[in-house]
Amino acid sequence: MTKSHDKPDSRVGEPVQVYLDRADRRRLERLTDQLDTTKSDVLRRALESLERQVLDPDQHPALQVIGLGAGAAGPPLPYDAAREHDRFLAETEPGLVAEPLAPEGTDRKEPGRGRGR
Numbered sequence: 001m002t003k004s005h006d007k008p009d010s011r012v013g014e015p016v017q018v019y020l021d022r023a024d025r026r027r028l029e030r031l032t033d034q035l036d037t038t039k040s041d042v043l044r045r046a047l048e049s050l051e052r053q054v055l056d057p058d059q060h061p062a063l064q065v066i067g068l069g070a071g072a073a074g075p076p077l078p079y080d081a082a083r084e085h086d087r088f089l090a091e092t093e094p095g096l097v098a099e100p101l102a103p104e105g106t107d108r109k110e111p112g113r114g115r116g117r
Contacts, residue, residue, distance in 0.1 A: 018043075 020028065031042045081088040 028039055028042060032039050035042060035045075077088070079087065
């Protein structure tokens with residue numbers, strides 16, 4: 001007598017009970033019909049897709065923005081755009097800044113122009 005009857009069948013998984021609201025239940029049924037498969041298969045595919053999205057950096061939405069501006073850089077700037085980002089935006093985005101920026105180290109107020117005068 002073999003012990004094959006003691007080994008779990010690799011094709012049969014562990015049963016899991018999931019409670020779905022009406023909208024999720026309709027979504028599951030719609031996908032089941034569209035993919036011409038079982039509810040279990042739709043749920044397995046969803047788990048695989050979510051796992052890829054979470055674990056694979058190439059699939060992570062936040063990491064997909066890396067490199068979008070590659071090759072779009074213009075000539076080097078004569079100043080540090082990280083420190084002088086207001087200046088950079090004023091020079092590169094017309095209409096973004098309402099008033100011209102005062103040079104560093106100067107006061108924007110004109111002398112003699114206080115409140116109530």
